[in-house]
Amino acid sequence: MPHPSDLFSTALARFDAANAEDPNREFWQGAQHPKELLYSQRMTGWLERLNPDASEALRLAVAAQHIRRWTIPRRDYPEGKAGYKRWRTTLAQFHAETAGAILAEVGYDAATIRRVQGLIRKEQLKRDAEAQCLEDVACLVFLESYFADFSHKHDEAKLIDILQKTWKKMSPAGHAAALGLALPVGAKELVEKALQ
Numbered sequence: 128m129p130h131p132s133d134l135f136s137t138a139l140a141r142f143d144a145a146n147a148e149d150p151n152r153e154f155w156q157g158a159q160h161p162k163e164l165l166y167s168q169r170m171t172g173w174l175e176r177l178n179p180d181a182s183e184a185l186r187l188a189v190a191a192q193h194i195r196r197w198t199i200p201r202r203d204y205p206e207g208k209a210g211y212k213r214w215r216t217t218l219a220q221f222h223a224e225t226a227g228a229i230l231a232e233v234g235y236d237a238a239t240i241r242r243v244q245g246l247i248r249k250e251q252l253k254r255d256a257e258a259q260c261l262e263d264v265a266c267l268v269f270l271e272s273y274f275a276d277f278s279h280k281h282d283e284a285k286l287i288d289i290l291q292k293t294w295k296k297m298s299p300a301g302h303a304a305a306l307g308l309a310l311p312v313g314a315k316e317l318v319e320k321a322l323q
Contacts, residue, residue: 135183137233142167142190145229149197163193169272173264177304184239185257188246189264191226223247252296263301266293270305275314283317290321 149161167190174181174189181189199221204214223244230240245251245258252258269277270293278286297305310318 132183134234135187138187138230138235139190141229141233142187142194142226145195145225146193148195151197163196166193166268167191169268170264173267173271174260177264177267177300178260181260182257184242185246185260187226187230187243188257189261191222191229191243191247192261192265194222194225196222219248259298263297263304266297266301267304267308269293270310270318271308275311278314278317283320286317287321290318294322 143164146164146167147161149163151162152159153162153165154160155165170189170192171186174186178185196218199214199218201211201214204210204217226247227240227244230243235243246255246261249258249262252262274290281289294302294305305318
């Protein structure tokens with residue numbers, strides 16, 4: 128991994144502090160954690176496994192992917208696909224703006240801030256290797272840490288559809304990493320069905 132700059136370390140600390148304010152908690156490894164702080168740590172961990180030489184901009188974007196997400200809850204948007212898409216679009220812009228403001232405050236240049244924001248918004252997905260890497264990381268975090276619980280809330284047909292859509296978003300490197308995940312038996316069977 129590249130040696131972190133002082134700006135990078137300061138920015139990450141600010142991102143962590145923002146996410147540590149999350150009132151939602153997740154129980155993991157015997158302790159309660161702020162949900163979005165834990166998500167950010169999981170994203171960073173997967174990026175280190177998938178792309179240990181990732182650029183500073185990508186590492187920043189990965190850490191800020193869900194920054195302060197709880198402030199724009201899904202329930203504030205209509206049910207259904209259109210409401211979900213509007214919520215996700217609003218979130219992407221919010222995360223990019225929130226991260227950009229922090230990066231500007233700690234002293235990053237405008238070009239780096241624009242790059243981080245573009246990555247957070249996943250612009251040029253499939254054409255930008257770093258945006259694709261971020262998408263792979265997000266999909267892997269979902270599959271490894273959230274899919275098993277998520278699967279108890281939806282019927283099989285919907286879960287298979289979600290898995291197939293997730294798979295389409297990923298690169299061959301992401302697929303290879305996903306196939307190596309140690310998923311619970313039920314979740315693993317759903318993945319196998321989705322890929323048939």
